[in-house]
Amino acid sequence: MRGRVQGVGFRPHVHALAGRLGLTGWVLNDPQGVLIEAQGSGVAAFQAALSAEAPPLARIDAVECEAIPPLSSETAFSIRHSLSAGTVATGIGPDATVCPACLAELFDPADRRHRYAFLNCTHCGPRYTITRQLPYDRPQTAMTGFPLCPDCLAEYEDPANRRFHAQPTACPACGPRLSYPPEDIVAALRAGRIVAIKGLGGFHLACDATRADAVERLRRVKQRNGKPFALMVANTESAIRHVWMDAGERALLEGVARPIVLLRRRDDAPELAPEIAPGLAWLGVMLPCTPLHYLLFHEAAGRPDGTGWLDVPQDLTLVMTSANPGGEPLAIGNEEARERLAGIADLIVDHDRDIVIRADDSVVRKLAGAPAFLRRGRGHVPEPIRLAHPVPPVLAVGGHLKTTVCVTRGDEAFLSQHIGDLDNAATLGFLEETVGHLLHILGVEPVAVAHDRHPDFQSTRFAEMSGLPTVPVQHHHAHVAAVMAEHRVEGPAVGLALDGFGLGEDGGSWGGEMLLVDGMRSERLGSLAPLAQPGGDVAARQPWRMAAAALARMGRADEIASRFAAHGPAEGVRRMIERGINAPLTSSCGRWFDAACGLLGVRAVAGFEGEAPMALESLVRQTRVADGTWRIDNGELDLTPLLERLLTVADAVEGAELFHGTLAAALVDWTLPVLSAHGMGRVMLSGGCLMNAILAEELVAGFRAAGVEALLPRLAPANDGGLSLGQAWAASFVL
Numbered sequence: 191m192r193g194r195v196q197g198v199g200f201r202p203h204v205h206a207l208a209g210r211l212g213l214t215g216w217v218l219n220d221p222q223g224v225l226i227e228a229q230g231s232g233v234a235a236f237q238a239a240l241s242a243e244a245p246p247l248a249r250i251d252a253v254e255c256e257a258i259p260p261l262s263s264e265t266a267f268s269i270r271h272s273l274s275a276g277t278v279a280t281g282i283g284p285d286a287t288v289c290p291a292c293l294a295e296l297f298d299p300a301d302r303r304h305r306y307a308f309l310n311c312t313h314c315g316p317r318y319t320i321t322r323q324l325p326y327d328r329p330q331t332a333m334t335g336f337p338l339c340p341d342c343l344a345e346y347e348d349p350a351n352r353r354f355h356a357q358p359t360a361c362p363a364c365g366p367r368l369s370y371p372p373e374d375i376v377a378a379l380r381a382g383r384i385v386a387i388k389g390l391g392g393f394h395l396a397c398d399a400t401r402a403d404a405v406e407r408l409r410r411v412k413q414r415n416g417k418p419f420a421l422m423v424a425n426t427e428s429a430i431r432h433v434w435m436d437a438g439e440r441a442l443l444e445g446v447a448r449p450i451v452l453l454r455r456r457d458d459a460p461e462l463a464p465e466i467a468p469g470l471a472w473l474g475v476m477l478p479c480t481p482l483h484y485l486l487f488h489e490a491a492g493r494p495d496g497t498g499w500l501d502v503p504q505d506l507t508l509v510m511t512s513a514n515p516g517g518e519p520l521a522i523g524n525e526e527a528r529e530r531l532a533g534i535a536d537l538i539v540d541h542d543r544d545i546v547i548r549a550d551d552s553v554v555r556k557l558a559g560a561p562a563f564l565r566r567g568r569g570h571v572p573e574p575i576r577l578a579h580p581v582p583p584v585l586a587v588g589g590h591l592k593t594t595v596c597v598t599r600g601d602e603a604f605l606s607q608h609i610g611d612l613d614n615a616a617t618l619g620f621l622e623e624t625v626g627h628l629l630h631i632l633g634v635e636p637v638a639v640a641h642d643r644h645p646d647f648q649s650t651r652f653a654e655m656s657g658l659p660t661v662p663v664q665h666h667h668a669h670v671a672a673v674m675a676e677h678r679v680e681g682p683a684v685g686l687a688l689d690g691f692g693l694g695e696d697g698g699s700w701g702g703e704m705l706l707v708d709g710m711r712s713e714r715l716g717s718l719a720p721l722a723q724p725g726g727d728v729a730a731r732q733p734w735r736m737a738a739a740a741l742a743r744m745g746r747a748d749e750i751a752s753r754f755a756a757h758g759p760a761e762g763v764r765r766m767i768e769r770g771i772n773a774p775l776t777s778s779c780g781r782w783f784d785a786a787c788g789l790l791g792v793r794a795v796a797g798f799e800g801e802a803p804m805a806l807e808s809l810v811r812q813t814r815v816a817d818g819t820w821r822i823d824n825g826e827l828d829l830t831p832l833l834e835r836l837l838t839v840a841d842a843v844e845g846a847e848l849f850h851g852t853l854a855a856a857l858v859d860w861t862l863p864v865l866s867a868h869g870m871g872r873v874m875l876s877g878g879c880l881m882n883a884i885l886a887e888e889l890v891a892g893f894r895a896a897g898v899e900a901l902l903p904r905l906a907p908a909n910d911g912g913l914s915l916g917q918a919w920a921a922s923f924v925l
């Protein structure tokens with residue numbers, strides 16, 4: 191059997207099933223997965239139940255069966271030792287939250303693990319972030335320094351026990367310890383302190399979400415530039431006081447991966463500090479993902495016995511944000527935390543179980559009816575993405591912002607956790623470390639390194655210094671290829687890449703592209719009309735500059751100074767645009783969004799790229815279309831008339847609704863004739879703009895109405911976090 195079948199209690203499951211059905215034989219872990227020999231009259235039922243009753247963290251990809259002659263010598267069913275020879279082809283699972291059985295023990299005063307912050311079992315707990323190398327055995331994990339006590343050892347060796355071969359198992363007698371008891375941590379949080387808490391993939395910074403003073407201070411010391419903070423609450427019942435959710439969103443929130451889920455805020459929610467997610471209609475919410483988190487909520491609830499309190503709303507609401515000051519990677523070491531978080535955290539809660547590899551929280555949201563990643567990390571890494579066919583081993587190193595790397599092995603692509611923006615040495619170091627760790631635990635020796643075409647990206651330099659053959663893949667080509675890879679689309683396909691910035695084939699700044707992609711070939715069929723980007727990169731954080739460029743395009747440059755003098759050097763910007771000095775042209779969809787924001791006065795100056803469009807999306811209640819406000823000429827889609835129309839709206843809400851609805855309608859109108867000319871019934875949608883739920887939904891609905899299937903990124907982020915997957919897939923066609 192292939193899939194995630196090791197380290198998840200699969201052999202005990204097989205053993206128990208065989209016992210129930212009276213079979214004889216054996217089961218063992220081998221390099222391909224799990225190998226079973228079984229005989230008896232119940233073999234057919236056994237085969238069916240193997241998958242149907244699989245343990246909670248197992249994932250079965252393939253079952254291969256072969257009949258062998260009966261063995262008369264067998265009298266029982268046994269679990270045999272692992273075969274470790276040969277290549278290690280099975281993966282290690284992602285980290286998972288506390289399972290119901292462990293939760294019951296955690297709050298049972300009679301249990302020896304009562305209130306023990308490191309309990310786990312075969313069905314839950316840390317995996318990827320504590321594993322140094324494969325095979326996944328205790329000595330290869332961060333638990334190597336904690337020899338099992340006699341009680342834990344007995345559980346570990348008993349096939350009937352939930353902790354049979356649970357590598358990270360521990361108890362208060364033999365396991366890791368916390369540096370502070372939960373009562374001290376909760377007292378500090380209640381007093382408005384900022385507490386650094388060591389989690390699964392790194393430290394979080396936490397504070398009481400109802401204390402405006404604490405949240406404001408957290409924002410200041412973390413230099414977070416207005417990026418929204420996520421909340422952690424005890425349970426779903428506590429979450430639904432703050433946000434709306436449907437059954438699918440609830441399942442995401444409660445899933446064992448425990449991501450941050452972006453959910454629509456309620457107007458009637460209990461009051462939270464205003465600085466949490468200023469001006470945004472969505473809140474990031476997550477449930478506890480470690481026993482320690484549960485203990486904090488338990489403490490705040492007055493330490494009740496049993497788990498009944500987890501079914502009722504709880505008061506304590508925490509801000510939980512990655513402890514990555516200054517945009518550097520997440521802190522994971524105890525010493526490192528004391529150095530880097532000094533002056534930020536009032537209290538640092540750590541423990542003596544090492545984090546081997548850092549992993550930020552995953553962030554997901556529902557997009558056009560199904561889940562999509564905004565950031566892929568803890569709980570999902572190193573889950574492979576299945577490809578349409580086996581490919582040579584490739585390493586792909588992503589772009590510059592929100593970087594991830596990707597390694598292929600056979601027909602699997604392993605996308606790394608979120609690494610971050612490669613604009614500091616520490617993040618570049620994290621990239622190198624992640625590449626090394628992934629290649630090591632996967633046992634892959636890449637034959638080539640795929641990278642972005644941009645010569646100045648640190649990721650490109652990393653690829654060039656690798657000593658391996660390099661394959662440059664154009665940015666938007668990689669975006670479209672990433673969607674094709676995960677949806678296993680083979681052959682040519684038309685894709686829209688709606689993005690912030692990527693270097694084009696012609697050396698220009700691209701970001702609103704229609705491409706025909708076939709493996710390593712890509713043809714630009716069209717693009718959004720170019721806007722000047724006065725000041726270059728700075729315009730990505732100053733939407734008023736893009737609005738000025740749009741005014742110039744309308745022939746209304748004389749209004750720039752009067753409209754935008756309050757935001758910056760409006761006269762200078764006008765001159766830049768008119769003379770074409772330091773105002774490169776860009777076809778970026780993100781910059782067209784910025785222009786709309788600037789014209790509507792929505793975050794005319796923003797703290798980070800994408801902040802203004804997020805605020806614009808938050809204003810939309812019901813999209814509308816302003817017919818006749820786009821032009822299509824020779825493959826180029828020009829939205830200038832739409833922006834001119836935005837100057838006449840009653841308020842920013844009307845403008846946001848018109849912009850989203852019309853942009854989607856225009857993109858569909860632009861694409862449909864091309865699809866029919868190519869005889870195609872589907873289109874790939876990709877790029878950071880597709881994280882906008884309104885735009886994604888309108889596009890999918892618009893295409894569907896015309897009988898076209900629109901495929902969105904689901905397993906990799908739509909933004910540059912998914913680039914490495916597309917690079918690896920595209921490059922595989924020339925290797």
Ligand SMILES: [Zn+2]
Pocket residue numbers: 288289290291292293310311312313314315
């Ligand atoms: Zn458990």
Ligand SMILES: [Zn+2]
Pocket residue numbers: 338339340341342343360361362363364365
């Ligand atoms: Zn123990």
